[in-house]
Amino acid sequence: MLWVDKYAPKTLKDLDLNDNLTDRLKSLAYSEDLPHLLVYGPSGAGKKTRVSAVLHALYGNSARNVKLESRTFAATASRKVEFTLIVGPHHFELTPSDLGPNNDRIIIQELIKELAQSNQVTKSAHRFRVVVINEADTLSRDAQAALRRTMEKYTTSLRLVLVAQSTSNIIEPIKSRTLQIRVPAPDYESITRVLNRVAQEERISPVPLPEELLAKIFAQSGRNLRRALLSLEAAVSVLPGDQQIVVSNSTTVPPADWREVITEIAQMIIKVQSASQLLAIRGKYYDLIAHCIPPRIIIKTLLTELLTRVSSSKKPSIVTAAALYDHRIQIGNKSIFHLEAFTAKVMNVLEH
Amino acid sequence: MDARQIPWVEKYRPSKLDEVAAQGNTVEVLRKSLKLANLPHMLFYGPPGTGKTSTILALCKELFGPKLMKSRVLELNASDERGINVVRKSIKTFAQLTVSAATPEDKQNYPCPPFKVIILDEADSMTQDAQGALRRIMENYSEITRFCLVCNYVTRIIDPVTSRCSKFRFTSLDRNSALARLDYIRSNEGLMCEDGVLDLLLHAANGDLRKAITYLQSASMFHQGAAENGMEVDSTTVTMESVQEITGLVPESVIEGFLQLTESIDVDTIKRAVEDAVNDGWSATQILSQFHDTIIQNSLIGTNAKTEISLLLSRIDRCLTDGADEELTLLDLLVQCAEIRSKY
Numbered sequence: 001m002l003w004v005d006k007y008a009p010k011t012l013k014d015l016d017l018n019d020n021l022t023d024r025l026k027s028l029a030y031s032e033d034l035p036h037l038l039v040y041g042p043s044g045a046g047k048k049t050r051v052s053a054v055l056h057a058l059y060g061n062s063a064r065n066v067k068l069e070s071r072t073f074a075a076t077a078s079r080k081v082e083f084t085l086i087v088g089p090h091h092f093e094l095t096p097s098d099l100g101p102n103n104d105r106i107i108i109q110e111l112i113k114e115l116a117q118s119n120q121v122t123k124s125a126h127r128f129r130v131v132v133i134n135e136a137d138t139l140s141r142d143a144q145a146a147l148r149r150t151m152e153k154y155t156t157s158l159r160l161v162l163v164a165q166s167t168s169n170i171i172e173p174i175k176s177r178t179l180q181i182r183v184p185a186p187d188y189e190s191i192t193r194v195l196n197r198v199a200q201e202e203r204i205s206p207v208p209l210p211e212e213l214l215a216k217i218f219a220q221s222g223r224n225l226r227r228a229l230l231s232l233e234a235a236v237s238v239l240p241g242d243q244q245i246v247v248s249n250s251t252t253v254p255p256a257d258w259r260e261v262i263t264e265i266a267q268m269i270i271k272v273q274s275a276s277q278l279l280a281i282r283g284k285y286y287d288l289i290a291h292c293i294p295p296r297i298i299i300k301t302l303l304t305e306l307l308t309r310v311s312s313s314k315k316p317s318i319v320t321a322a323a324l325y326d327h328r329i330q331i332g333n334k335s336i337f338h339l340e341a342f343t344a345k346v347m348n349v350l351e352h
Numbered sequence: 353m354d355a356r357q358i359p360w361v362e363k364y365r366p367s368k369l370d371e372v373a374a375q376g377n378t379v380e381v382l383r384k385s386l387k388l389a390n391l392p393h394m395l396f397y398g399p400p401g402t403g404k405t406s407t408i409l410a411l412c413k414e415l416f417g418p419k420l421m422k423s424r425v426l427e428l429n430a431s432d433e434r435g436i437n438v439v440r441k442s443i444k445t446f447a448q449l450t451v452s453a454a455t456p457e458d459k460q461n462y463p464c465p466p467f468k469v470i471i472l473d474e475a476d477s478m479t480q481d482a483q484g485a486l487r488r489i490m491e492n493y494s495e496i497t498r499f500c501l502v503c504n505y506v507t508r509i510i511d512p513v514t515s516r517c518s519k520f521r522f523t524s525l526d527r528n529s530a531l532a533r534l535d536y537i538r539s540n541e542g543l544m545c546e547d548g549v550l551d552l553l554l555h556a557a558n559g560d561l562r563k564a565i566t567y568l569q570s571a572s573m574f575h576q577g578a579a580e581n582g583m584e585v586d587s588t589t590v591t592m593e594s595v596q597e598i599t600g601l602v603p604e605s606v607i608e609g610f611l612q613l614t615e616s617i618d619v620d621t622i623k624r625a626v627e628d629a630v631n632d633g634w635s636a637t638q639i640l641s642q643f644h645d646t647i648i649q650n651s652l653i654g655t656n657a658k659t660e661i662s663l664l665l666s667r668i669d670r671c672l673t674d675g676a677d678e679e680l681t682l683l684d685l686l687v688q689c690a691e692i693r694s695k696y
Contacts, residue, residue: 024574024597027574027575028573028574031573033573035570035573040633040635041633042630042631042633045631045633166633166635166636166678167600167635167637167638168635168636168637168672168673168678169673169675175600176562176563176566177566179570179573179574179598180597180598180599180600181597182597182600182632182633182634183633184631184632184633185631185632185633222627222631223631296677299680300677300679300680303680304623307619307620307623312617312618312619312620315617315619315620315687316617316619316687316688316690316691319619319680319683319684319687320684320687320688322680322684323671323676323677323680323681323683323684324684326676326677326680326681327671327674327676327681330674330675330676330677331674331675
């Protein structure tokens with residue numbers, strides 16, 4: 001079991017970051033009524049951990065009793081759609097990206113109606129059931145508009161928990177019908193606290209972990225607790241020792257290999273600005289994409305790498321170019337074009 | 353359903369015309385028509401949360417009384433299917449119906465004029481075709497049916513329909529009457545608030561009373577729940593902090609910090625600040641709108657710079673709506689803002 005899963009808090013009592021927020025969630029979960037929730041925050045901040053803890057508080061251990069279910073659904077008379085969702089005794093969990101952008105409206109409406117119109121069979125403390133929608137910011141406008149009415153109509157038997165990275169793409173009427181809960185990413189102290197606790201359990205010495213090692217892990221994690229734990233595990237896994245693992249300030253934290261490739265690309269761009277260089281970089285881009293690194297992550301990481309290496313007078317134009325091509329990747333179709341265009345643009349900026 | 357679950361917006365919806373907050377002129381005209389027991393076709397328009405729906409519902413209640421209202425008033429809103437078929441069938445059928453008789457008792461207490469009222473809420477979301485189909489229906493059955501269209505944008509209603517209605521414009525609530533209403537609800541619910549909480553609510557809701565009331569209810573729910581579990585939160589006092597969290601407002605200090613950063617072009621510092629803000633979970637659109645408010649009110653920035661920044665803001669908003677990366681887009685915004693400010 002990965003440490004990330006092994007040490008994930010299971011109940012509201014176990015949550016140890018964001019104490020204010022935990023109090024807030026406790027007060028909601030233990031009162032007899034729960035409003036619709038919109039939980040938002042950056043990835044690795046613990047949104048889902050908190051949602052599952054709330055479900056546990058609502059329904060006890062049976063909330064953990066989930067299975068994956070595959071369903072087919074007639075979108076139109078002639079066309080059938082198949083999708084999978086997680087089903088528990090008292091809740092559904094679905095991810096719109098599994099449903100496809102054109103079907104999510106119909107599927108959500110059908111599912112929610114099905115759930116809302118049948119009452120709870122098994123005994124539970126609450127009359128309502130919960131539908132968790134992950135990545136709610138990727139729901140299409142249509143689907144969100146459809147939720148609007150459903151949320152009001154079925155309030156007696158149904159509560160929605162929307163989980164999203166940001167509220168920017170959620171329409172105003174939904175925001176005003178939900179209680180918004182912000183989950184900020186943990187800061188340095190919180191991450192080190194968790195890392196130290198895990199280190200103690202895993203019998204790594206010395207505890208507390210060396211300052212420099214923590215700093216290295218934190219820098220790589222970008223305030224993402226999941227990534228920090230994975231880094232620590234990766235760093236420790238290459239060290240010898242069965243009973244007691246000893247780490248030091250010089251312990252290397254291996255960076256992800258795709259990051260190294262991007263660093264290389266940044267160096268190449270700065271060294272030579274020519275068409276042939278662009279061709280060489282293109283090969284690397286294809287490599288990254290073939291390894292399933294999302295193009296938008298590439299552009300963001302590349303920007304960070306470039307900014308540490310160029311003179312400050314060039315920085316503004318590079319930032320603007322990055323934002324522009326990121327936008328184009330989002331609305332365009334073929335991301336490699338935009339990655340190349342970005343590279344060419346940066347080369348152009350550097351030359352002048 | 354236990355009383356706590358009723359949304360306060362519904363619970364405190366005005367049941368009499370006199371209770372409608374502000375909107376002096378409109379209410380005055382309507383009160384006259386109440387005396388005459390006659391109504392024209394009406395078109396209510398204005399920003400959300402200003403009391404359009406409340407006014408027409410209150411008016412109907414005073415005209416017909418609660419019992420008769422069921423058979424005399426048809427209310428349709430955007431969540432109901434309202435294509436051309438519905439206009440042709442349900443609306444037309446209801447418009448054709450003979451007016452039901454009022455009981456002597458009702459007649460004594462209410463004017464009970466001999467017509468029915470069809471309320472089309474959120475009428476700007478009706479298709480052009482559906483509105484077109486309304487034209488003739490409105491005229492044909494005007495003897496026994498009055499229409500009341502409620503919408504945010506009067507320009508989305510086709511001309512032939514607007515020319516058949518008398519128009520009533522609802523203005524944004526002024527601070528005092530909105531505050532008075534919120535305070536009334538607060539005291540009725542036995543809730544205490546820290547100083548400035550109601551002001552903050554109104555500010556966050558941007559003149560939309562409904563939103564402000566919803567926020568107030570969320571805040572009180574949180575505090576009550578906390579108290580029931582024996583936590584050390586005062587159950588009846590709503591604090592500034594919890595309101596700030598519930599409304600999703602970004603603290604002023606963050607926005608001010610951004611503004612200060614744009615005084616010089618220091619990409620690295622800006623990048624760090626943006627990363628922190630995004631990691632703290634603040635939504636970029638919220639930051640954008642508050643940043644806009646701060647820029648516009650700032651007297652230190654010249655008109656030319658403001659103009660250019662406005663263009664920039666519009667582009668950034670577009671990017672965010674298209675789903676561009678929040679961090680990159682915000683970074684772009686601040687860097688460009690700094691460039692513009694350094695030019696002037």
